[in-house]
Amino acid sequence: MGVLDHVWLGVLAVxxxxxxxSIFGLxxxxxxxxxxxxxxxxxxxxxxxxxxxxxxxxxxLPILISVFGFTPDALLPVLGFLVGIMKGSTIGxxxxxxxxxxxxxxxxxxxxxxxxxxxxxxxxxxxxxVAHFSSVTGDTFSDIVLITxxxxxxxxxxxxLDFPEKAALIILSxxxxxxxxxxxxxxxxxxxLLGLFFAYIGTGEDGYPRLSMGSEELGNGFPLxxxxxxxxxxxxxFKSMEDMWREMRERSEITMIEExxxxxxxxxxxxxxxxxxxxxxxxxxxxxxxxxxxxxxxxTLGYASGKKMYKGxxxxxxxxxxxxxxxxxxxxxxxxxxxIPVLSLGIPGNxxxxxxxxxxxxxxxxxxxxxxxxxxxxQINPEMVxxxxxxxxxxxxxxxNWTLGGIFMRATGVMVKVPKQRLxxxxxxxxxxxxxxxxxxxxxxYFTLFxxxxxxxxxxxxxxxxxxxxxxxxANRLEEAMRQAFSATGGNPWFLFDSPISIAFIAIxxxxxxxxxxxxxxxx
Amino acid sequence: xxQDRWTLALAALFVLAAVLTLAVWIPNDIExxxxxRFRREVMIGDALAPTGAxxxxxxxxxxxxxxxxxxPDPFDDTxxxxxxxxxxxxxxxLVLGLVLMVFTGPVVVESINGLxxxxxxxxxxxxxVPYKYLGFAAGGFVLVFGAIRVxxxxxxxxxxxxxxxxxxxxxxxxDVPFDNLLLPPNGDQ
Numbered sequence: 057m058g059v060l061d062h063v064w065l066g067v068l069a070v071x072x073x074x075x076x077x078s079i080f081g082l083x084x085x086x087x088x089x090x091x092x093x094x095x096x097x098x099x100x101x102x103x104x105x106x107x108x109x110x111x112x113x114x115x116x117l118p119i120l121i122s123v124f125g126f127t128p129d130a131l132l133p134v135l136g137f138l139v140g141i142m143k144g145s146t147i148g149x150x151x152x153x154x155x156x157x158x159x160x161x162x163x164x165x166x167x168x169x170x171x172x173x174x175x176x177x178x179x180x181x182x183x184x185x186v187a188h189f190s191s192v193t194g195d196t197f198s199d200i201v202l203i204t205x206x207x208x209x210x211x212x213x214x215x216x217l218d219f220p221e222k223a224a225l226i227i228l229s230x231x232x233x234x235x236x237x238x239x240x241x242x243x244x245x246x247x248x249l250l251g252l253f254f255a256y257i258g259t260g261e262d263g264y265p266r267l268s269m270g271s272e273e274l275g276n277g278f279p280l281x282x283x284x285x286x287x288x289x290x291x292x293x294f295k296s297m298e299d300m301w302r303e304m305r306e307r308s309e310i311t312m313i314e315e316x317x318x319x320x321x322x323x324x325x326x327x328x329x330x331x332x333x334x335x336x337x338x339x340x341x342x343x344x345x346x347x348x349x350x351x352x353x354x355x356t357l358g359y360a361s362g363k364k365m366y367k368g369x370x371x372x373x374x375x376x377x378x379x380x381x382x383x384x385x386x387x388x389x390x391x392x393x394x395x396i397p398v399l400s401l402g403i404p405g406n407x408x409x410x411x412x413x414x415x416x417x418x419x420x421x422x423x424x425x426x427x428x429x430x431x432x433x434x435q436i437n438p439e440m441v442x443x444x445x446x447x448x449x450x451x452x453x454x455x456x457n458w459t460l461g462g463i464f465m466r467a468t469g470v471m472v473k474v475p476k477q478r479l480x481x482x483x484x485x486x487x488x489x490x491x492x493x494x495x496x497x498x499x500x501x502y503f504t505l506f507x508x509x510x511x512x513x514x515x516x517x518x519x520x521x522x523x524x525x526x527x528x529x530x531a532n533r534l535e536e537a538m539r540q541a542f543s544a545t546g547g548n549p550w551f552l553f554d555s556p557i558s559i560a561f562i563a564i565x566x567x568x569x570x571x572x573x574x575x576x577x578x579x580x
Numbered sequence: 581x582x583q584d585r586w587t588l589a590l591a592a593l594f595v596l597a598a599v600l601t602l603a604v605w606i607p608n609d610i611e612x613x614x615x616x617r618f619r620r621e622v623m624i625g626d627a628l629a630p631t632g633a634x635x636x637x638x639x640x641x642x643x644x645x646x647x648x649x650x651x652p653d654p655f656d657d658t659x660x661x662x663x664x665x666x667x668x669x670x671x672x673x674l675v676l677g678l679v680l681m682v683f684t685g686p687v688v689v690e691s692i693n694g695l696x697x698x699x700x701x702x703x704x705x706x707x708x709v710p711y712k713y714l715g716f717a718a719g720g721f722v723l724v725f726g727a728i729r730v731x732x733x734x735x736x737x738x739x740x741x742x743x744x745x746x747x748x749x750x751x752x753x754x755d756v757p758f759d760n761l762l763l764p765p766n767g768d769q
Contacts, residue, residue, distance in 0.1 A: 119753065122754065123757075239653065240644065240653070242640050245636070245640040246594060246637060246640045246641060249637045249640060250637065252629070253633040256629050257630075260610070260612075260626035261612075262610075262626045263611075264610075264611045266609065267605065267606070267609050267630060294670065297666075297670070297727065297731050298662075298663060298667075300731050301666050301730060301733070302662060477728060478728055478739065478742045481723075481725075481728045481739075481742065481743075482742065482746045484723055484724065484727050485724050485747070486746070488764065489750050489764060492764040492765075492767065493754050493761045493762070493763070496762060501764060513659075516658065517590055517658070517659070535624075535629045538624060538628075538629070539623065542623065542624050543621075547615075547621075547622035547623075573647070
C-alpha cells in the first residue's frame with residue numbers, strides 16, 4: 057500500500073467513523089462531532105482569562121478516554137477533540153485581549169497593544185475580525201507546512217538515523233528545550249534532568265524496580281498522566297491561586313465599549329494586512345517547528361517584524377489593524393508546526409504536543425514518531441492511517457475556523473466575567489477525579505498532588521516546567537535507545553561518538569547550551 | 581539579594597541531593613550495576629540512566645551556583661512567608677478533603693452496622709446508591725469550597741453553590757453514563 061492509499065484511508069477513517077447522528081439522512085461521524093465540540097470548547101476556554109488550551113486538554117483527556125475506551129477506534133475522536141481545542145483556544149485568546157485589555161492566553165499579550173486601542177476607538181468588531189482572519193490564515197499556512205514536511209522529515213529520520221543517532225537526537229532535543237525555555241539555561245537543564253530521574257524511579261529491566269525503596273506503589277513507577285497533569289495543571293492551579301490570594305483585589309467593573317463606524321472586514325482591509333499576516337505566518341511556523349520555543353516568542357517576533365515593516369500614519373500600539381494581524385498570525389501559526397517534531401521525530405516540543413502524545417500513549421495503537429510513516433509493502437500501516445486521519449481533523453478544524461470561528465469568537469466576550477478562582481477550584485477536584493477513574497487507585501491522586509506541588513515549586517523557583525515534562529515523557533525512550541545502541545555497537549561505551557551524525561548532534565547540543573548560557577541575558 | 585540567595589540555596593540543595601543519590605540511594609536501591617555481563621554479552625545495567633541523570637543534576641547545580649554567584653540575575657516572585665501560609669491553608673483543605681473522601685463512606689457504613697443496621701461492608705456497597713457517593717460528595721465539596729474559601733478569604737453561599745454544582749456535575753459525568761467507572765475512592769476500597 058502506498059502513501060496515497062493511506063491518505064485516503066485516513067480521510068475515510070474520519071468521515072466514515074461511527075455516526076453520532078444524521079442530518080437529512082446524512083450520517084455525521086463521531087470524529088467530526090468531536091472536532092466541532094473541541095473547537096467550540098477551545099474558543100470558550102481560550103476566551104477565559106487564566107485558562108487556556110492545555111487546561112482544557114488536561115481536563116478533557118481522561119473524560120474522553122473514559123467515554124471512548126482504550127481501543128484504536130478511540131484515537132481519532134480523542135485526537136480530533138484535542139486538535140479542536142488547540143485551534144479554538146488559539147483564536148479565543150484574542151477575545152478578552154481585544155475587548156477588555158485582558159489577554160486570555162500568554163501569547164495574546166501583544167494583541168492588547170493594538171487590539172484594545174481599536175476597541176476604545178469603537179473598532180472592536182473590526183479588531184476581532186482582523187484577529188480571526190489573521191489567526192486562521194496563519195494556522196492554515198502552518199498546517200500545510202506540517203502536512204507536507206512531517207512525512208518527508210520522518211522518512212529521512214528513519215533512513216539515516218540508527219540507535220546511536222536517535223539517542224543523540226533525543227539528547228540534542230532535551231538540551232535545546234532546556235536552553236531556550238525560561239530565563240536560566242542551568243535551571244532548564246536541572247528541570248529536564250529531574251524529569252529523567254523521576255521517570256527512572258520504579259522502572260528498569262531487572263526484576264526489582266529500581267529506586268522504589270521496596271514500596272509497592274513506587275515499584276510501578278509514577279503514572280505518566282499523574283506527572284504531566286500534576287506538573288502542568290495542578291502546579292499552575294496552585295500558583296495562580298496563590299497569586300489571587302495575595303492580590304485579594306476586587307475585580308474592576310468590566311464595561312463593554314460600544315462599536316461605532318464601519319466594523320466589517322473589507323477587501324481593502326485584507327489587502328492592507330495580508331503582507332503582515334504572511335510575514336508573521338512564516339515566522340510563527342519556523343519557530344513552531346523548533347521544540348520548546350513557544351507562541352509567545354513567535355508573537356513577539358511577529359509584532360516586532362510587523363512594526364519594522366509598517367509605514368502608516370498611526371504607529372503600532374495606537375490601534376492599527378496591522379499590529380493585531382502581525383501578532384495573531386504569528387502566535388496561531390505556531391500551532392500546526394508544533395506537531396512537526398512530534399510526528400517526524402517523536403519529540404514533543406510544546407504543551408499541546410505533550411497532550412497529543414499523552415492521548416496516544418494512554419489509548420495505545422499509535423506511537424507518534426518517524427515509524428508512523430513507514431510504508432509496508434502490501435500491508436496497511438494503521439499508524440499512518442491515524443496520522444493522515446489526524447491531518448484530516450486539522451483540515452476540518454480549519455474549515456470550521458474559517459466558517460464559524462469568527463461568530464463563536466465574537467460571542468465569547470462574556471467569559472472574561474467568570475471568576476477565575478472558582479473555576480480553578482473546580483479544576484482542583486476535576487483533575488484528581490479524572491485521574492482516578494483512569495487508574496482506580498488513590499495513589500494516582502496522591503502522586504498527581506505530589507507532582508502538582510513540584511510544579512508549584514518549580515514555578516516559584518523560576519524553573520521552567522516544560523523541560524521536566526518532556527524529559528519525563530522521553531526518558532524511557534532515551535534509555536531504550538541507549539541500551540540498543542550499546543548492544544548494537546558491541547558494548548562500545550563511546551557509541552554516541554560512533555558516527556558523524558551523532559557526533560554532530562552532541563556537538564550542536566553542547567554549542568546550544570554554551571551559547572544560551574553565555575548570551576541568554578542579552579537575548580532576553 | 582534575597583532572590584540570589586534563593587538560587588544559591590537551590591543549587592546547594594540539588595548538589596546535596598545529587599551526592600546523596602549517587603552515594604547512598606543508587607548503590608542501595610538498584611540491584612544491577614552500570615554495566616552488566618550476562619552470558620558473555622555486555623549490556624547497560626539499570627543503574628546507568630539514573631546515575632547519568634544524578635551526575636547531570638550535580639554538574640548543572642554546580643554551574644547554576646557558580647553562575648548565580650558571579651553573574652547574579654535576580655528574579656521576582658520567590659517563595660516567602662506568605663507562600664508558606666498559603667501552602668499550609670491549601671494543605672489543610674487538601675488533606676481534609678482527601679480524608680473525607682476516603683473515610684466518609686466506610687465510617688457511615690460501619691456506624692449503621694454498629695447501630696444494628698447489618699447492611700454489609702463498605703466494599704460490598706461501594707457501587708450502591710447512596711453509599712458510593714458519600715466519600716466523593718463530602719471530600720469533593722470540601723476541596724472546592726475550601727479552595728475558594730482560601731483564595732477569597734471569606735465564606736460565601738456562591739462558593740458553596742459552586743462546590744455542590746461541581747460535585748453533582750462530576751458525579752453525573754463519570755458515574756451515571758458508565759457502569760465500569762468508579763468515583764474516588766470506591767475503586768480501591
